[in-house]
Amino acid sequence: MKMMSEKLTAETQRSQRKTKNSFLSVSSVAKKQQWLLVAVLLLAFGLRVRNLEVQSFWNDEGNSARLSERSISLIIEGTASDVHPPLYYLLLNQWRKLVGDSEFGLRSLSLFAGLLTVPLTFVLGRMVFKNTGRRDSQRRRRVTRRENRGFFLGFLAATLLAINPGMVYYSQEARMYALLGLWAVLATVLLLRWVSVVSNQYSVLSKQDWILGGAYVLCAAAGLYTHYFFPAVLLTHNIFILYKIIQTTRHPLTIYHLQLTINYSSFHIATRWATLMLATLLLYAPWLPIFLQQFSGDPINRPPIWEFVTAVTHWLTFGATLTFGATIELGAGFLWLVAGLLLLGLIYGRSQLVLPILGVLLPLGMMFATGTAGSEFYKFLVVAVPFWLILLTVAAAKAGKWGWLLAVGLLLLSWGMGQSLQNMYSDPAYARADYRSMAQRIVAEAHPNGGVILNAPNQWEAFTYYFPDEGNVYPLPAGRSRPTAEAIDAALSKIAAQHERIYVLFWGEAQRDPERLIERWLDAHAFKATDSWVGDVRFVTYAVPSAAATEMETAVNLSFGDIINLDGYTLGETTRQPGDILEVTLFWQTAVPLEQRYKIFLHLLDADGNIVTQRDSEPGGGLALTTTWQPGQVVIDNHGLLIPSDLPPGEYQLQVGLYEVANADNRLSIRLPDGKIGAYSLGFITVSE
Numbered sequence: 001m002k003m004m005s006e007k008l009t010a011e012t013q014r015s016q017r018k019t020k021n022s023f024l025s026v027s028s029v030a031k032k033q034q035w036l037l038v039a040v041l042l043l044a045f046g047l048r049v050r051n052l053e054v055q056s057f058w059n060d061e062g063n064s065a066r067l068s069e070r071s072i073s074l075i076i077e078g079t080a081s082d083v084h085p086p087l088y089y090l091l092l093n094q095w096r097k098l099v100g101d102s103e104f105g106l107r108s109l110s111l112f113a114g115l116l117t118v119p120l121t122f123v124l125g126r127m128v129f130k131n132t133g134r135r136d137s138q139r140r141r142r143v144t145r146r147e148n149r150g151f152f153l154g155f156l157a158a159t160l161l162a163i164n165p166g167m168v169y170y171s172q173e174a175r176m177y178a179l180l181g182l183w184a185v186l187a188t189v190l191l192l193r194w195v196s197v198v199s200n201q202y203s204v205l206s207k208q209d210w211i212l213g214g215a216y217v218l219c220a221a222a223g224l225y226t227h228y229f230f231p232a233v234l235l236t237h238n239i240f241i242l243y244k245i246i247q248t249t250r251h252p253l254t255i256y257h258l259q260l261t262i263n264y265s266s267f268h269i270a271t272r273w274a275t276l277m278l279a280t281l282l283l284y285a286p287w288l289p290i291f292l293q294q295f296s297g298d299p300i301n302r303p304p305i306w307e308f309v310t311a312v313t314h315w316l317t318f319g320a321t322l323t324f325g326a327t328i329e330l331g332a333g334f335l336w337l338v339a340g341l342l343l344l345g346l347i348y349g350r351s352q353l354v355l356p357i358l359g360v361l362l363p364l365g366m367m368f369a370t371g372t373a374g375s376e377f378y379k380f381l382v383v384a385v386p387f388w389l390i391l392l393t394v395a396a397a398k399a400g401k402w403g404w405l406l407a408v409g410l411l412l413l414s415w416g417m418g419q420s421l422q423n424m425y426s427d428p429a430y431a432r433a434d435y436r437s438m439a440q441r442i443v444a445e446a447h448p449n450g451g452v453i454l455n456a457p458n459q460w461e462a463f464t465y466y467f468p469d470e471g472n473v474y475p476l477p478a479g480r481s482r483p484t485a486e487a488i489d490a491a492l493s494k495i496a497a498q499h500e501r502i503y504v505l506f507w508g509e510a511q512r513d514p515e516r517l518i519e520r521w522l523d524a525h526a527f528k529a530t531d532s533w534v535g536d537v538r539f540v541t542y543a544v545p546s547a548a549a550t551e552m553e554t555a556v557n558l559s560f561g562d563i564i565n566l567d568g569y570t571l572g573e574t575t576r577q578p579g580d581i582l583e584v585t586l587f588w589q590t591a592v593p594l595e596q597r598y599k600i601f602l603h604l605l606d607a608d609g610n611i612v613t614q615r616d617s618e619p620g621g622g623l624a625l626t627t628t629w630q631p632g633q634v635v636i637d638n639h640g641l642l643i644p645s646d647l648p649p650g651e652y653q654l655q656v657g658l659y660e661v662a663n664a665d666n667r668l669s670i671r672l673p674d675g676k677i678g679a680y681s682l683g684f685i686t687v688s689e
Contacts, residue, residue, distance in 0.1 A: 032321070057436070058432040061432075062463065067079070085224070085290075087225035091664070095108075107173065116182055117167070120182070120186055124157070124188060124390065126151065128390055153393055156389075157390045157393050158378070160414070162321065165322065166320065166382065168319075182229065184233045185386050187216060188355070195244055220233075224284045225284070233278075236362045238539055240355050311375065317416070322416060322470070360385075418493050433507065434534050436536055438505065439541050442503050445640070449500045451472045451498065453502060456508040459508075460476070476513075478513060490523070492525070507538070523621035526542035530642055546599065551570065555567060579645045581640070582643060591633060593633070596661075601679075602616075602656055603655045606655045650687055656679065
């Protein structure tokens, strides 16, 4: 028995040395293969650094920029009432001291977090492969084959992660999601290494056990302090540990042709793991009450399960910047390709792929169960992307002589990822809201008495990052509750009394101002001159008159298409300078209910009849649609016409007309005693120097 014990100890020590030499060690990869890893890292870096500073900060990035500039105590205080914990902001606070507070500097923290995730995915792929290899008859042949296939699996997974559009996107955003993905992969690698060490120790504690356990606890706590979705990762790890405990309860061991079955209890694995979880909980205990406050009583909305699965499959593979549009067959083909690779991976890997399967299914299940299943929450799945890519690549790594065929499938997926990346870099439809250009436009106009309204208020951080005059920026509506008409009237009356021009950035008003009280008030009391989309933000310019035009100065009684009547109009100051806004109030009514929506156009014509500027809008700034007009009701309709800053001095004719929204060529003709015309002249405007 003593000899058997010595042999058992020797076998255990050899097993420990084997796992030690393979852990997190790129140096264990053959020298001739290391250049491939370097190439993947360079590719990942190039994709993440490209256009890093080109796009403006959007709302959430602005929040990161402004919150991280505070002191440490104020950051902790601010995040206690925020929807995210403080670690990312604390790290960004120190990072900006090293690299500056430019867009490039603040986003570079996410860049390096995303970049580090690539080699860790390579390591994770190699470690997972150790559990998927087939036993060969000869030990040397088995080890060599596993090493080669392990490298191939890790290399494929790391390469796909390097070009994965979702991971690249969040590596270019000054938010915590790239860091969340890094903690998830690093914690999983530490978990697998810890399991390997503990499983080979049987009942002996070692220094390596404590070091790995301590590193895991710190990493898990960092993940919890980075994002409130990290418990999905811990749930994955706990279920995997439960699986390993069940799997290793009876462990066969062969020593010198002597077959032994070690009936040791898994109790020590369970107790050590419980110790790690308890230590993690103790580190997180100060923030735990704030975490529990995140669970509100809001109703849970879930999409149909198949719709959810299809959408997240697309996101995990191609990100959010690839839509197949009319080419439904192409999109379906890609999804079938993904499904085929997954199925083959499960066939080849079978039960040994428990951890990657859990790493995908449990985060998805948690999202669906908690009602965070909308597309705006898909970014949480950065914790699942590495596992997803391992599942996609394991079949190609293990298919032997047919592996090249599966590699072709991966190349097709890579092509789709490349198309998604191209859209992300160059297609304006996928660009972030450009607060930089909106702020620059306001500054360039240099109006001496302009004010800016931000609807909703959480645009303040991003906008004021670029706009120097914070004193004239007004976040509305105030507070978190829905605004009342009385509160909006009081706030806007005060703002309008102080400014002759108001710029408004409308974003998220469906949640903060669903009745559009702010826009309705401004359309009734000011003159909307411009209304354009900048990304998903609507940028509007208003001229504020000294007094609202409620009285009609010029009566005309014109019939448009025999269905709409222009009773008359009132013009503001008719001598304007370039850059000014001409104020026009129109008084409409109809005798019958209208079934068509119509737009009003204002054209300013030069002496040759050329249009030098125009304004097209539905009545009431788009809020008093013609289909809502009541017969006999007088509709007071304010319009502002922006005089171009480069318009030469002279006299210009102002015309008004109506056309169908559905078909701009269908103008309503105006009946005059001497015939019909398509537009009516409201008079002449003088543009001075």
